[in-house]
Amino acid sequence: MRFISILCLLILTISPCFAQSPRASAEVTTLISQGPLLAVLDHDNSSALSLVTLFRKIHAAQKLPQPAVADGPTRASDLSQFSGTYAQFAAVMSADITRITAGLGIDWEKEILKTYDPKSAKTDAGKTLRLNGNVARVFNERWLGSSDGLFLLSGVVNRMDRRDFDSAHCGELRFIYRLGYEVRMNGKTYASRMPFTVNMVFSYADDGRNCQDVASLWRVAGIDTDDPAMVAQRLLQGPLDFSRLIFKQMEINAEVVRFPSDLENMENRKFAGQAIYWMRIFALRGGKFQPTRLENTPDVQAILKDPAKQKQLQDYLAGHIAEIDNGTFRIPESLEADIALSFSTAGSARMANRPFDLAIGSEQAARIVAAAGVPGRSQKFVQSGAGLLERLNTSSCMGCHQSSSTAGFHFLGVDRFDFGRDADAIRNALDGNELQLPFSPHVYAELVRRKDYVERVSLGQAPNSFRPHPSAPPAAWESGNPAYVVAGDNMPCPLNADLAQAAKWSCNATRNLTCQALVTNAATSSNLGQCVPAAQNVAAGLSCRSNVIEDSTAKTAANNPLGFNLRAFSDRVSKEELVYKLPEGKLSGYGYNCRPTKIGVPLGRVTRPCKPEEASLAVIRPGSVPEEICAIVGGKGFEQMAKGYFDSGIFAAGVGRGLLNTCSPSRFCREDYICQQMPDFVTSARFNVSAPALNNLRSRKIGFCTPTYFVYQLRLDGHPNPR
Template identity: 30%
Template structure:
């Protein structure tokens, strides 16, 4: 008889692509991530416009085009455009604030795309979040449909030339969140649910578990999911269950040449819009657990008094704290690269005194309580920050996202995502699956979760054979704090401080012990904060001048002793030289000959790439003409990239490329994850 750990291991390995499969399956029965299946689901009724249509009384044949012209989304449109305009002036980062004094908007999200009728929202994921059933607003948790923004425009033609149509996704996701439990009136219409009273959380969970057993081609799988038996049938998922819309978008990006110390800089806007069925519209709302610093700083004692109670310490320790709405913000901005080492991603920084936290934890234990996860002040602070929107999205994310969706085969490989979610997303699947199983059995699920940066140790066996627990690229810890003492690296790996930080000291990344594996970092340093939100990266190895200054005399290239290998780095000897942004640098093989096991053949930018982008040429032209082959870190769902890197599609046209594996590169090297470099003017598409 299999143990729970063995069962989870089988489930995890099958969902992470570690076995051969003849057809598309669900990721651990808690997510639909295959692009072909998702396209079929969208055609079958799950486009965001068709889901909103009945709710907002649309009469025309909706197809996502011109979606933001729908009155229900006008608040979303207007708010986003205003936030894009305001961001440089409100940023605590001086590099970004300086943009407000310039008329150059080329490094910001172009708001014209939002108004263009050629823009669409593509369904890129369906995610079961029954693990959020501990929240008061729904007993069965949530179901999320995730969409990516996509544009298609015809550039204004130069004299004597034909206009060229250019299309790409942009770094903007919208998540339409549903109550996982259908309303009785809708459920009563289902043949599979004879009466409304039969609809329970167990019914929802069993449908998802059944879906996970299906071994069908994409079109057939999509049809079954939408059938009366499936979890996405019209009775089980419809507009009556809509709760809110969650927005995550890159509002601006500074190039590596502009923000040299970090190898570039990007800012991500996070917003929530709650659905009001009475007015059939979305309205701006406060964000779950996103602390408003200004509000709390104005009265720190009140926040500390609320937070440091036994009930709230217990909930924080178990990963299910819900902060009182009076302390929350309606808007948030996270920054990359650097993850939780960046001060702006630590929204709760020094809002509660460490001495008060220490006393509260000691008193909590003295009263006979047990701490499962947060066993120190540092653990308390990290947990509080990573439960915020900004902290969560910058914990080993993909350029500010945890779910982006993979691209269909039709997208050019140079602009395509291979792995749809972050390491955090895939590492959490066994926990989510266990909760679905507990719901299906009619029990009371255990909603406890470990830190976002490190899966709970009880799921280590389920993740065995992957890099998602303590493998290459995992977040690790090299200090002696009891909250993180088990955050170690596996055999043959060491914990390296790529972005050391005084906010969270001792944390690093698991890399090869000798630093000789493809994809390993080659530059190491620390992040220094002058004021909250104002950070500077100081490289320590190879050594630079004092005060983190770029000194051409000392800014040496990392030394690579391996024959046939090279270092893609984030800083260069000549401050005037256009550079690529490689946070922490990256060891690569100069050619694709005799690749080691961890590598595959891919493409990197070469001299002339940045000039091509700056000239305004189509990104497809630049990535075709100004790239070169190299041995890069291979990646898949079970073997993700390091923090601040993304797993892009493999290159089937290169004979040395390994089938079924992507390549790890900085996310802003592919155009769908940067707001700059896209057309700035075009012929406006207008619907008839």
């Protein structure tokens, strides 16, 4: 016994890693998003997880040329020197944007200051529109090679659950970066992130033990408590050890066109602004990045034109109902597209984001389900033809990215200040343009499922491979079927019997919420509802208008050279109705008001002026979780920024205050809204909020819900021109 004790002492002395015993006590981790930790992992080009470092590793593994890159933060101009990979992607994106702008057939602009210059019009109609800046704003692809453009690590995502789609590996590891910038102009620092993510996907090599060893690596101690430098070393010697990883692909999701709300009103489309998001995946072939097929995203036009492809798709669906029902299927690559465009606003109800509604259609889907004996046998998700289409559509790129997402994204990451020349200047420049939460409601729910999955694999147990609906709330996974928590105010909910019991969830009955159809579209196979409070429980932030959408996608599906849905921006709201009997128009007194969609608030928004005690935030006591808060709302400051670049000082001088709904790590915003952080400038004399009151909110990560495009880092416009 004494010999064993001495041996253990020697081992512990030699190897501090054994002394920590992290894998015996720590819970598994599925997401790394802590700002201080990201700053250690990605500080400059020499950092372990800078995007330049990842491209160097990819080039070394493929024996591709290694360009010389200067020291400093990772700039787009550095990455553009990787000629066969990053530069190849940038060239494809630039060509696609040219095709998109040609296909739009309307006036557009890449430089925000020119949107108000009639002389810059590209069409005769554009001259009139530009008097008020009402033209489509297009992503300026010069950012992809600019020395002003920066790529910042936003998070590291453990996707071991992806082994269900690739049994030869132990799942995936994803490094997510966002495009941002720091620019000095007019004696000021301008800085922001932009709606553009790069997802570098690596596969874990098979460990020969049913992935148990890889899963156990994710028991990392002290992620939220220990020194970030120490935690970074544990990660790099454990789950982030590149000797275990094989590069798979680079995935891009970027907002490429934005239609401002005033343009929507002028063109009678009546959406509170729209946006198009561009999605492509690049994989190495022949030493170069080439676009590759998008998982479960059908090439609608190719299928509609070719009866053989139609039959191939129908045969696949009929023969793989069980995998589709479980959510662990993949349609044949020969039927998949290599580009996807997704659309917001009201993305979950748009045909543009439901490609299988066109590729298969409701009648054929019903026949496939009936032939398979559904609902005669036990099903987890699919209960009808519409349920089959719901599973297929939400498994496509555009369908998933418009299901309980935030501005077409599921992971945006925390705001960082550790890039560029001056962290304090960047912090000041970002004030009023920061997010409170780093991920979407979908990811919040998914993290619970993924953690259970990795935990079970680490213990040598079989995980539950069922994929819920992407708009479902979190669930407990101890039993065979997920036990969902109830959905809160204005959260999505299933309206009918199209989903099987294991895929259904309900609204919070204790709050008297009922599932109602606030957005309907007769062209789509199904629509989700929202959990709507009764009139006596009306509160700030709630939806107060319902919309009926007249869809244009099906009418133009066969004629667009780029994709079946390029002209889906022509969809329009054909009917609006009030949900509650509330006054509209000018705010007065302290009564609730339904702010109209036309000012840029999707489905309207219940609000009222703040009372003096609410404006100071003093009514929010430590430990309490308020449902309403006196937040910042539009005003002259916001309107001025919409005509140029985001300037925190000018913004603060002109914004107003109003009562809105709160958000937090367990309380999310409804579709087309995002959780914004309360800015530092509210502690100025103009707003009269004390520093302790603001710190009380920050310490509990409480923010407020605002329309997505009211936050400038989620708009492609409102930023300086790249140099």
